[in-house]
Amino acid sequence: MSEPDEQIKDAAARRPRGWLRATIVGTLAFAFVGAGFGFIAFLSQLRGAEVKPARNADGIVVLTGGSSRVSDAMELLAGGYGKRLLISGVHPTNDVQDISRTLPDNHKLLKCCVDLDRSAINTRSNAAETRRWARERGFKSLIVVTSNYHMPRAIVELSHAMPDITLIPFAVVGDKWRDEPWWTSGGTFRLLLSEYAKYVAAEMRVRLADIGLDLTSDLAEQPAATPRRPATAQANKD
Template sequence: MYGALAGLLAFGLLWGAGFAWFFRDALRPPAMPPIADGIVALTGGQGRIEASLRLLAQGRGRQLLISGVAPHATTGSVASRLQPQGGGDGIPAALWRHVTLGRHATSTIGNADETAEWAHANAIHSLIVVTAGYHIRRATMEIRRTVPGIVLYPYPIQPPALQAPLRVASVRLMATEYDKWIMASLGLTRDMDGYGR
């Protein structure tokens, strides 16, 4: 009995230490990435598409994939839903010609598969990955597994949900994402259909 309790305590301490590292890492501000062949924005949270369009406008990549949009989405409908502060407004119409909408992904695994197909079709050898800070490690891991030869530059953004990171809802979100990252690190997510974004 004491051995089991000691094991649970050790597991709890290990999980807690890892979670503290993950929490802090997820909140770090993004550094400006090097210029790459392409940019991918993984949908599923606010601010990701806006950030990727800003990077495209700055010339950080020559093409942009927005992975995981609705099946019938168009660039016009995507632009109309962007946040006014730095989203569709101010983005030249010509820039949208460099944007591809990925309409099939419904999970991080799906994002990785969609990104791989697009990267192969467009001779993409280096890629900036735009997603939330709490999602960036798992996303880059899954993309790297799917396209092992590609160079990835993570660009984590801070969504509105984490503007108050110590709220109960925010901590719960981070804990859920930490568990998903552990599962992905152990290689247990590829066969788990629809395993979140």
Template sequence: MRRPSAFKGRLVIVLVVILTAVWVGGLVRFVTQITPETPPAASRKADAIVVLTGGRERLPAGIDLLQQEMADRLFVSGVHSDVDVAEILDLNSQAPTTLACCIDLGHDARHTVGNVRETANWMAAGERTSMILVTANYHMPRSLVLFHRIMPAIEGAVHLDIWWRHPRTLFLLASEYSKYLVSLIWPPA
């Protein structure tokens, strides 16, 4: 006769293996969904372009969309408190200084939920109802879940960050996938 503790130990091991397999399978699916061959382009003009800080290529892409007149305003959420619009434009050598009038910075967000709240407040203050969201494609699924909870009307998504060149890509993807899973079940604080 087997001891109950040996059975419980095996059951725990089987459950851990199953959960790990499901998580890895979900991660593979997540990665295949976020790696389009060509990045999606903004399909039509919106009230605003919103850039979530974090990747080097996000800001230039947002400024490029503004130059293409895809929106009249560009909002950059999660900017360090010491950074101003002139510095943003200096970092983007191809951006004309005439764009300074059309760029707003949000200095309060420290994480994605903060980005969503900061953006929602900015959008409401300007009576804006549509936006083009600019972030890395690995960050897009979770960002969209959070934005849709607070702001159901979102236009477009633009892939920007060349995330696969980062040295810690596997950790980055596993971390983002885990956060995405949590965002599906956990309401924003």
């Protein structure tokens, strides 16, 4: 075979590889840009300050896992924003007395109007247990209390589990969030990226489930109990 023929053959062999490489690079670039815009859209949903609910609801649910979530939910209950409060994701070894020690001013409310859910281990099981609680009580509206960065995913899961119940978000804003911009803190930035990834995964799972494709298994089994810790400490890992 002559040298020109070999060059033509080599060029023909390189063209498919070049096309494949360009396709992969273009797809990755498109995905990266899309993820960037999605992250910006996610950040735009996060409140920078706490705003009292515009209306009352039948009940209040607080998802454990962040500082001051439970105390803020108790304030809403004391203010008459709901009839009862569900604390979802309480550590299995904790009880009302543990919470009472951290919130001594709300002892009466804790005894009369607060229910504890020790089964939930993540946001999805929070939603399942909240649905059960709300239906048992006949509630048609709930104020949802959780951290601002967790609220988008919580609303996705709760709305999917309870499409017939009105959800009113109350986003808890931590001191660190108020004291310094999130982009100046490596820890906060990593937390937001992680939460954004979980939020996207929850959106995809819910959308697939809506068209009859539930690719996930049932809720994970609750892990074995660990040594006692404060009731307001993080029991819900997700």
